[in-house]
Amino acid sequence: MFAPDLLKGSICVVTGAGTGLGRAAALELARGGAIVVGCGRREEPLAETVASIEDGGGTAVALELDIRESDAVNEVVDRVLADHGRIDTLVNNAGGQFALPAEYITPNGFRTVLELNVLGTWLMTHAVATKAMIPQGGGKILNVTLSPHDGFPGLVHSSAARAAVENMTKTLSVEWARFGIRLNALAAGHFDTDALATRYVPGVKEDALTRVPAGRWGTVEEWGWLVTYLASPAGDYFSGSVLTLDGARDVFGAGSYPPAGLLEAVEEAAIATRQHRNDIRFVTTGVDRK
Numbered sequence: 001m002f003a004p005d006l007l008k009g010s011i012c013v014v015t016g017a018g019t020g021l022g023r024a025a026a027l028e029l030a031r032g033g034a035i036v037v038g039c040g041r042r043e044e045p046l047a048e049t050v051a052s053i054e055d056g057g058g059t060a061v062a063l064e065l066d067i068r069e070s071d072a073v074n075e076v077v078d079r080v081l082a083d084h085g086r087i088d089t090l091v092n093n094a095g096g097q098f099a100l101p102a103e104y105i106t107p108n109g110f111r112t113v114l115e116l117n118v119l120g121t122w123l124m125t126h127a128v129a130t131k132a133m134i135p136q137g138g139g140k141i142l143n144v145t146l147s148p149h150d151g152f153p154g155l156v157h158s159s160a161a162r163a164a165v166e167n168m169t170k171t172l173s174v175e176w177a178r179f180g181i182r183l184n185a186l187a188a189g190h191f192d193t194d195a196l197a198t199r200y201v202p203g204v205k206e207d208a209l210t211r212v213p214a215g216r217w218g219t220v221e222e223w224g225w226l227v228t229y230l231a232s233p234a235g236d237y238f239s240g241s242v243l244t245l246d247g248a249r250d251v252f253g254a255g256s257y258p259p260a261g262l263l264e265a266v267e268e269a270a271i272a273t274r275q276h277r278n279d280i281r282f283v284t285t286g287v288d289r290k
C-alpha cells in the first residue's frame with residue numbers, strides 16, 4: 001500500500017504484536033521500513049510475527065512484557081533505547097476484556113480490565129515519553145480503543161476503560177505538545193481477529209456484525225494501513241484526535257441489548273453453582289441468601 005521507505009529507520013514499539021491487530025500493524029510498519037519492537041506476554045506468537053517480518057525482508061525483534069508491570073515496562077523501554085537509541089512511535093495495542101452482563105462483573109473482573117487497558121497503556125506511555133520521546137524531542141503514540149463510543153452494553157468495564165484512554169490521549173496531546181509528542185486514539189470497530197472469534201460466546205460475534213452498516217468485518221490489513229499512515233510523515237499533524245475505523249458502527253450506536261446468546265450463556269453457567277444463584281438473587285432482589 002505504501003512506499004517501502006516511508007518509515008525507513010523509524011523505531012516502532014507495538015504492544016500485543018503477536019496476534020490480530022497488533023500483528024497486522026507490526027507487519028505493515030515493517031513493510032514501510034520501520035524497525036519493529038513487538039511486545040507481549042507470550043514468546044511464541046511474537047516470534048512468529050518477527051519471523052514473518054524477516055521473511056518479508058523487514059527488521060523486528062520480540063521482547064516479552066506484561067504491560068501491567070511497571071518495573072518490566074521500564075526495563076523494556078531501557079532495553080529498546082540501549083539497542084536502538086530512540087523510539088519514534090509507540091502503538092499501545094495490547095488490551096482486551098470479556099463480554100459479560102454488568103450485573104455479573106465482580107470487583108476484581110472490573111479491576112482487571114481497567115488495569116490492562118488503562119494502567120497498562122499509561123505505564124507504556126509514561127515510560128516511553130519520559131525516557132525516549134521527551135529527551136529526543138518528539139514522537140507519536142497511538143492508543144487502540146473501541147467503537148461504539150456512546151456506551152457498549154455487555155462491555156461496561158472496557159467501555160469505561162477505553163473512554164479513559166481516549167481522554168488520557170487528548171489530555172496528554174495538550175500537555176506534551178511542547179515536547180513534540182503527538183498522541184491519537186484509534187477506535188476499532190469489529191475486526192475479524194482470532195480473539196474475536198474464540199474469546200466470545202458463539203452468536204455474539206455474528207450479532208456484532210448486524211450492527212455494522214458497512215455489512216462486513218474490518219480486515220486486519222485495513223487496520224495496519226491506518227496505523228502506518230499515522231506513524232508516517234503524512235500523519236504528522238494529527239494529535240489529540242480519535243480516529244474511528246469501523247464501517248459506520250459508531251453512527252449505528254449501541255443498538256439493542258443483549259446480543260444474541262450472551263445472557264443465555266451466562267445464565268446457564270450461573271445456575272451451576274449455588275454462589276452464583278445467590279448472586280443473581282441478590283442482584284435482582286437485593287436479598288442476600290447466605
Ligand SMILES: CCCCCCC/C=C/C(=O)SCCNC(=O)CCNC(=O)[C@H](O)C(C)(C)COP(=O)(O)OP(=O)(O)OC[C@H]1O[C@@H](n2cnc3c(N)ncnc32)[C@H](O)[C@@H]1OP(=O)(O)O
Pocket residue numbers: 095096097098099100106107108109110112113116153154155189190193195196199200204205208259262
Ligand atoms: C457484547 C459484545 C461483544 C463484542 C465484542 C467486540 C468488540 C471487542 C473486540 C475485542 O476487543 S477483540 C479481542 C481482544 N482480546 C480480548 O478481548 C482478550 C480476551 N480476554 C482476555 O484475554 C481476558 O479475559 C482478560 C481480559 C485479559 C482477563 O484475563 P486475566 O487472565 O487477566 O484474568 P483472570 O486473572 O483470569 O481473572 C481476573 C478477574 O476477571 C474475571 N474474569 C476474567 N475473565 C472472565 C470471563 N471470561 N468471564 C467472567 N469473568 C471473567 C475473573 O473472574 C476474575 O475475577 P474474580 O473471579 O477474581 O472476581
Ligand SMILES: NC(=O)C1=CN([C@@H]2O[C@H](COP(=O)(O)OP(=O)(O)OC[C@H]3O[C@@H](n4cnc5c(N)ncnc54)[C@H](OP(=O)(O)O)[C@@H]3O)[C@@H](O)[C@H]2O)C=CC1
Pocket residue numbers: 015016017018019020021022039040041042043045065066067068093094095096097116120144145146147187188189190191192193194195196
Ligand atoms: N478485534 C476487534 O474487533 C477489536 C479489537 N479491539 C482492540 O484491539 C486490540 C487488539 O485486539 P485483537 O488483535 O483483536 O485481540 P488479541 O487478543 O489478539 O490482542 C491482544 C494482544 O495483547 C496482548 N496482551 C494482552 N494482555 C497483555 C499484557 N498484560 N501485556 C502485554 N501484552 C498483552 C496479547 O498477547 P499476550 O497474550 O501474549 O500477552 C495479544 O497479542 C485490543 O486492545 C482489543 O481490545 C478493539 C475493538 C475491536
